[in-house]
Amino acid sequence: MATDALRAQVAAKWQESFSRLNQNEAGIVGLLNFSQAWNIARECMRPRGLDEPDPQTQYDKATFQASFELLNKCRRLPILLETFLDDMRNHFPVIKQEVDQYTLEYQNTLDTTHILNLVFRLLQWYNKWIPRQELGTTLQSAFVLSFQTHMFSILSPAFVRGFQALCASTLPPTDPDAIAPEPNVKMWEAFETLGLLDRYENIIASVGYEHIEAHVIATCSGQWSESMLPELRKWMTDKVVPWMLLMYGRNATTADDAKAMLQNVGSRFDFHMAKTLCDLRTKEIFDIIIDFPDSSGALQDLKECLLRVDQRAALVHTLRKANHKRLLHPGADTRLILSQYVATIKCLRIVDPPGVLLFKVADPIRRYLRERPDTIRCIVSNLVGDDDGGDSLVDESEPIQPLQQSELEDYTDPNWEPEPVDAGPDFRANKPSDVISTLVSIYDSKDLFVKELQVLLAQRLLAITDDNAEKVEKERRNIEILKIRFGEAALQVCEVMLKDMTDSKRIDGHVQSQKTSIIHPTIISKHFWPMLEATEIVMPGQFRALQEEYAKEFSTFKPDKKLRWLPHLGTVHLELHLEDRTIETDVPPLEAAFIELFSEQDVWSMDDLIAKVGSSVDKAAALKALLTWVDMGILKEEGENTFKLLEVAETSTPREARTVSNAAMELPSAPSVQQQQAEQMRVYWKFIEGMLKNLGSLSIDRIQAMLKLAPGYDQTVEQLGIFMEAARQEDLVDVYDGLWKLTPK
Amino acid sequence: MKVEIKNWHAVAQWRWDTGVSEANGMDDDEGDVCGICRVPYEGCCPACKIPGDDCPLIWGECTHVFHMHCLLKWIGTTASKQQCPMDRRTWGQSVPIFSSNTLSSFCSYC
Ligand SMILES: [Zn+2]
Numbered sequence: 001m002a003t004d005a006l007r008a009q010v011a012a013k014w015q016e017s018f019s020r021l022n023q024n025e026a027g028i029v030g031l032l033n034f035s036q037a038w039n040i041a042r043e044c045m046r047p048r049g050l051d052e053p054d055p056q057t058q059y060d061k062a063t064f065q066a067s068f069e070l071l072n073k074c075r076r077l078p079i080l081l082e083t084f085l086d087d088m089r090n091h092f093p094v095i096k097q098e099v100d101q102y103t104l105e106y107q108n109t110l111d112t113t114h115i116l117n118l119v120f121r122l123l124q125w126y127n128k129w130i131p132r133q134e135l136g137t138t139l140q141s142a143f144v145l146s147f148q149t150h151m152f153s154i155l156s157p158a159f160v161r162g163f164q165a166l167c168a169s170t171l172p173p174t175d176p177d178a179i180a181p182e183p184n185v186k187m188w189e190a191f192e193t194l195g196l197l198d199r200y201e202n203i204i205a206s207v208g209y210e211h212i213e214a215h216v217i218a219t220c221s222g223q224w225s226e227s228m229l230p231e232l233r234k235w236m237t238d239k240v241v242p243w244m245l246l247m248y249g250r251n252a253t254t255a256d257d258a259k260a261m262l263q264n265v266g267s268r269f270d271f272h273m274a275k276t277l278c279d280l281r282t283k284e285i286f287d288i289i290i291d292f293p294d295s296s297g298a299l300q301d302l303k304e305c306l307l308r309v310d311q312r313a314a315l316v317h318t319l320r321k322a323n324h325k326r327l328l329h330p331g332a333d334t335r336l337i338l339s340q341y342v343a344t345i346k347c348l349r350i351v352d353p354p355g356v357l358l359f360k361v362a363d364p365i366r367r368y369l370r371e372r373p374d375t376i377r378c379i380v381s382n383l384v385g386d387d388d389g390g391d392s393l394v395d396e397s398e399p400i401q402p403l404q405q406s407e408l409e410d411y412t413d414p415n416w417e418p419e420p421v422d423a424g425p426d427f428r429a430n431k432p433s434d435v436i437s438t439l440v441s442i443y444d445s446k447d448l449f450v451k452e453l454q455v456l457l458a459q460r461l462l463a464i465t466d467d468n469a470e471k472v473e474k475e476r477r478n479i480e481i482l483k484i485r486f487g488e489a490a491l492q493v494c495e496v497m498l499k500d501m502t503d504s505k506r507i508d509g510h511v512q513s514q515k516t517s518i519i520h521p522t523i524i525s526k527h528f529w530p531m532l533e534a535t536e537i538v539m540p541g542q543f544r545a546l547q548e549e550y551a552k553e554f555s556t557f558k559p560d561k562k563l564r565w566l567p568h569l570g571t572v573h574l575e576l577h578l579e580d581r582t583i584e585t586d587v588p589p590l591e592a593a594f595i596e597l598f599s600e601q602d603v604w605s606m607d608d609l610i611a612k613v614g615s616s617v618d619k620a621a622a623l624k625a626l627l628t629w630v631d632m633g634i635l636k637e638e639g640e641n642t643f644k645l646l647e648v649a650e651t652s653t654p655r656e657a658r659t660v661s662n663a664a665m666e667l668p669s670a671p672s673v674q675q676q677q678a679e680q681m682r683v684y685w686k687f688i689e690g691m692l693k694n695l696g697s698l699s700i701d702r703i704q705a706m707l708k709l710a711p712g713y714d715q716t717v718e719q720l721g722i723f724m725e726a727a728r729q730e731d732l733v734d735v736y737d738g739l740w741k742l743t744p745k
Numbered sequence: 746m747k748v749e750i751k752n753w754h755a756v757a758q759w760r761w762d763t764g765v766s767e768a769n770g771m772d773d774d775e776g777d778v779c780g781i782c783r784v785p786y787e788g789c790c791p792a793c794k795i796p797g798d799d800c801p802l803i804w805g806e807c808t809h810v811f812h813m814h815c816l817l818k819w820i821g822t823t824a825s826k827q828q829c830p831m832d833r834r835t836w837g838q839s840v841p842i843f844s845s846n847t848l849s850s851f852c853s854y855c
């Protein structure tokens with residue numbers, strides 16, 4: 001129950017409020033005035049329909065202002081504002097209906113005109129409702145805030161997508177010849193007024209970024225010969241900056257002003273351009289390296305981009321991954337790996353002269369190459385220009401210099417510089433810089449290279465048959481160059497080999513002048529030539545006579561020396577006079593020895609033949625030699641391991657027989673010829689078995705390359721393939737992914 | 746059938762004729778080494794780089810054979826007492842059965 005005191009208190013409060021509203025006028029005159037002013041103000045600030053007349057047409061300015069002053073005096077303006085904002089909220093469903101309508105139309109047609117129209121429609125509402133300026137900024141900003149809050153609450157994600165598309169439609173066209181659309185200034189102003197620019201700044205920027213990305217990808221993908229950056233920067237200035245001005249330079253009054261405003265955002269866009277190009281080149285890096293030196297423009301760009309964008313780790317990661325997938329696998333030829341490695345060295349030196357990137361990328365390649373058995377051979381062949389068909393790894397222009405071994409850092413060096421920040425602990429800045437030194441440094445010691453060089457040189461020198469001065473000279477020049485790289489001492493042995501060549505020629509000249517002979521030996525120094533696997537062959541008949549005669553003449557000339565023949569080496573040029581034909585051919589010594597025996601006797605068993613030439617010849621080699629003559633139609637196999645001379649050619653002439661066998665080779669279904677082929681190959685089975693046992697699995701090309709080192713091997717890789725397939729059917733080998741290996745027993 | 750050899754490109758090694766006949770062993774690949782430097786005769790002594798006439802052998806009366814340069818170096822030391830290092834017999838050079846180039850390279854070496 002209310003007390004008297006309380007009652008009095010309420011009465012006093014009421015009186016106070018009443019007096020304020022009544023403005024101390026007599027009776028309720030003041031109150032009536034207030035009520036009138038309130039009504040006028042409410043009417044002025046009512047959210048109106050778009051087709052309703054503006055309040056100015058109803059009340060003159062003086063009445064209007066007087067009403068507001070009265071309300072202000074009575075401290076009723078906040079209540080008025082609140083009421084106004086409430087009214088606005090109640091009217092927003094009308095706007096929402098329109099927004100949904102326009103958005104739906106956009107969704108159905110994807111025509112951004114609907115979004116543009118919606119924006120203008122919203123602007124109309126905004127302008128209709130915004131309180132008059134003379135009412136003060138407080139009122140206006142309260143309105144703007146409230147309007148935008150309601151507006152953004154009804155804009156759906158579909159609208160945002162449409163808005164993004166609308167912005168994108170204002171971009172300069174990618175086609176350089178197309179005319180850029182006339183900038184729609186009204187639209188950008190509407191965006192600004194409605195607060196869309198601030199609200200959707202990120203979306204608009206992403207439109208710009210995506211545009212840049214699309215342009216970079218479209219113009220730069222696979223374009224590696226020229227540097228693309230200057231062209232891209234020009235495009236940014238000509239096309240993208242004017243577009244950016246519409247948005248970011250909107251409040252700028254002068255060009256300088258605009259420039260300053262653009263600086264910050266412009267550098268963000270330039271960064272994005274550099275990053276996009278950097279990403280693209282990083283993705284393409286493996287093929288860029290393959291294309292080098294035709295791709296030097298791309299490498300220059302990459303270098304510049306990497307200075308701006310920190311993508312070095314990504315580049316290393318991508319290239320290592322690509323190398324792992326596309327290069328360092330058993331199917332890749334060692335020569336290919338080497339030339340890609342050399343190209344990688346050259347390319348990454350352009351991109352990153354200190355060599356940190358190269359160091360990180362090279363490591364797995366080097367480790368992989370070290371595991372390959374033919375790496376040294378490949379490098380050495382390339383060094384001596386023996387690489388059939390392959391490009392030289394070394395540029396002609398690169399100076400020939402001694403091998404550089406990596407050294408420890410010399411901190412007393414006045415030119416010493418700290419290592420780059422992303423250099424790992426193993427990184428050495430002053431490691432070998434020329435290509436050959438880098439390749440040789442794959443291995444701990446250069447001795448392996450020197451040994452391989454000797455083997456290669458021996459093979460090449462012994463293959464020189466005809467008048468040889470020029471070829472020996474060529475090898476000598478090669479060795480001179482290699483001496484600069486590997487050092488005089490390391491190649492001393494090669495020097496002796498070359499001297500043996502010229503000495504042989506001189507000795508032969510002398511011996512021939514005493515007594516002409518058709519045998520022209522290369523006389524080698526025993527411990528200075530690589531081990532040449534020896535098969536003792538006792539040459540029969542006239543061959544032996546030739547050897548003995550020559551050896552005697554040699555010892556007359558050099559009384560303290562004697563000759564020891566290495567009869568399995570060399571070649572014999574023969575002419576066979578048969579009853580109905582004459583055949584001229586070059587054959588290895590064992591073949592020559594056998595055919596000589598057939599000139600004494602028409603039919604031989606293989607065992608007897610072997611006994612005649614010394615029993616160290618194995619059956620496989622003997623069979624192979626005999627099959628050479630069978631192939632030529634001079635011998636014929638009669639029964640098991642017995643051969644007969646065909647003094648008169650058989651009805652199917654050798655030429656035809658050969659054609660048949662060649663043709664049949666392409667048709668592996670013809671069993672008899674295939675069997676014969678396989679028989680020849682069987683001779684080499686032990687080689688193949690040996691290499692698979694020692695080296696694990698090998699590709700057919702590798703097997704072929706290694707078989708070529710076996711004496712007298714002359715099968716094509718296709719023939720080898722047929723044989724390997726036959727061996728697989730016999731369950732001796734297995735093939736997986738192009739690699740052959742022995743079937744585990 | 747007549748086999749006519751038109752041309753034969755053969756390969757041979759030269760060996761010093763140390764008087765050891767091939768009959769002693771079909772294969773002398775294990776080879777004889779100089780008793781002083783342990784390098785095969787057909788190699789060259791530690792002072793040389795080119796084998797053969799440039800680094801010849803020397804035959805003693807005792808039938809021991811050395812690289813000439815090795816022996817001369819040995820004989821030059823007082824410890825040698827002019828004896829063969831293998832059997833300590835006074836070194837005497839066997840009659841030079843071979844051409845003069847042995848001696849001429851001896852001179853050029855000195
Ligand atoms: Zn010696």
Ligand SMILES: [Zn+2]
Binds near residue numbers: 789793799800814
């Ligand atoms: Zn010597």
Ligand SMILES: [Zn+2]
Binds near residue numbers: 805807809831833
């Ligand atoms: Zn002695």
